[in-house]
Amino acid sequence: MADDQEYINLKVKAQDNEEIHFKIKKTTQFKKLMETYCQRNGLSMANVRFMFDGDRIQETQTPKELSLENNDEIDVAIEQVGGSL
Template identity: 55%
Template sequence: ELSLEHYSAASMSGTNASSEHINLKVQGQDGAVIHFKIKKNTPLRKLMTTYCDRLGLRAQTVRFIFDGNNVEESDTPATLDMEENDTIEVFQSQVGGCV
């Protein structure tokens, strides 16, 4: 009886988990796209760090943009009202301005 309750609780949390996740695309300036599956309430810092690690980039040298706005490390898909398969764009940060 306990194992049955445990099983049903686990299966219920399993069905909820799928609706908690969202698939996002991260597109670099070269047009290459990397797909991520992330929980809607997970800070995007994790996605940003993983993206930079995969491409050998330093986080300080890139900007992540969603709907024309900078994405902050503390933002989550939920706080940015992201939907399934939304795209985050990545740009090299402009350093300086004088030649």
């Protein structure tokens, strides 16, 4: 049997339900995906949390470490700073 596919497709979903799809290597640290997502959306890495199944994803973790599967969904939460509108 062939080894696991080298790449995985992941769906990153923001609080407004906007989705961005990423194709990364299973051994790539999430930092690369996080930085790319933030750059595309004009966000600061310091203000954004990435989570899978309610657990925060660390920059040094990889899809393989978290046993992610093709088309799994990563949730993005923007940390709100300051008061209300």
